[in-house]
Amino acid sequence: MTDREERRITPPRGPDDPTAPETPLRRPGDDERVRRAIRSAIEADAGPLPPPPANTMEFKAMNVIALDHIYLAFDEPILEDVSLTAKAGETVAVLGESGTGKSTILKLLLRLLVPERGRVFVDGEEITQLNFDRALKVRQKMGMVFQGAALFDSMTVYENVAYPLREHTHLSEEEIETRVREKLDFVDLDPDKVMDQTPAELSGGMKKRVGIARGMANNPHIMLYDEPTSGLDPLTTGTITHLILKLQRELGATSVVVTHDVRSAFRMASKIAVLANRKIHFFGTPEELTGSDDPYLRDFLGGF
Numbered sequence: 001m002t003d004r005e006e007r008r009i010t011p012p013r014g015p016d017d018p019t020a021p022e023t024p025l026r027r028p029g030d031d032e033r034v035r036r037a038i039r040s041a042i043e044a045d046a047g048p049l050p051p052p053p054a055n056t057m058e059f060k061a062m063n064v065i066a067l068d069h070i071y072l073a074f075d076e077p078i079l080e081d082v083s084l085t086a087k088a089g090e091t092v093a094v095l096g097e098s099g100t101g102k103s104t105i106l107k108l109l110l111r112l113l114v115p116e117r118g119r120v121f122v123d124g125e126e127i128t129q130l131n132f133d134r135a136l137k138v139r140q141k142m143g144m145v146f147q148g149a150a151l152f153d154s155m156t157v158y159e160n161v162a163y164p165l166r167e168h169t170h171l172s173e174e175e176i177e178t179r180v181r182e183k184l185d186f187v188d189l190d191p192d193k194v195m196d197q198t199p200a201e202l203s204g205g206m207k208k209r210v211g212i213a214r215g216m217a218n219n220p221h222i223m224l225y226d227e228p229t230s231g232l233d234p235l236t237t238g239t240i241t242h243l244i245l246k247l248q249r250e251l252g253a254t255s256v257v258v259t260h261d262v263r264s265a266f267r268m269a270s271k272i273a274v275l276a277n278r279k280i281h282f283f284g285t286p287e288e289l290t291g292s293d294d295p296y297l298r299d300f301l302g303g304f
């Protein structure tokens, strides 16, 4: 009989047992307590533990989306050593001045662009090296709401929302209509009123709603938004922000929202990334951002 087997069949000894050894017996959970004590001692000494490196299983399992040390240049460098992550169900807002590379980040995630250096992970899969077919499959996991809504002007609202379903699924016409109605309902548009209208007949806020309905038509578990509230009045901005929050809460999607609107970023985001001078100038929670005394951030937030 091995030591281990003996320990398993020996009945546990109580405190009154005369044969009990002087050293107290190990109890279940002791290992965990020791680990926690060591961890908190390390953290007290050296701050929080660093995140796991990007090539580990732990990193891949943790993050639905990750940019890992990305470098990208067009005529001149745009992104230098840019890293950010989104865990399941998180919303990361990307803020930054015009031309800093916010839309470029979304294009990297959709693999419409490939970085010169660094890696992009979606659901733990490194996507920069994928062939066209496989990249298309990865893209289908994501719903995209484009900058400026970008609806097809010559198509009706129905056809706009049905478009990704026709492109990427084999649903019947009846199933497509059910899905289109469901999504228009979700974004608080009356399907019977708007389905046959063209984008030109809609207000700015309604166009954004149709853009969101189209983005979520495939039931993606990742949503990417490029300036979903740009050009809207404050009230409509509020309703669109509320809609994005509803989508996150009810569908649990992991989201990246590029926005100029600091107020809606704070309402939506679990993490905020601020891009400046080709780098991630800040990446953290909204509370950490408001608590920062970094002069650039204070200036950028404009007293928010």
Ligand SMILES: Nc1ncnc2c1ncn2[C@@H]1O[C@H](COP(=O)(O)OP(=O)(O)OP(=O)(O)O)[C@@H](O)[C@H]1O
Pocket (backbone or CB within 6 Å): 074, 075, 078, 096, 097, 098, 099, 100, 101, 102, 103, 104, 105
């Ligand atoms: N295909 C391209 N070819 C060359 N330069 C490009 C290309 N796409 C983007 N750029 C440049 O890269 C930079 C970042 O562009 P990007 O569209 O990502 O900025 P942005 O932060 O989204 O700006 P905005 O807030 O105005 O939408 C800009 O200087 C832009 O001119």
Ligand SMILES: [Mg+2]
Pocket (backbone or CB within 6 Å): 102, 103, 104, 147, 226
């Ligand atoms: Mg942009």
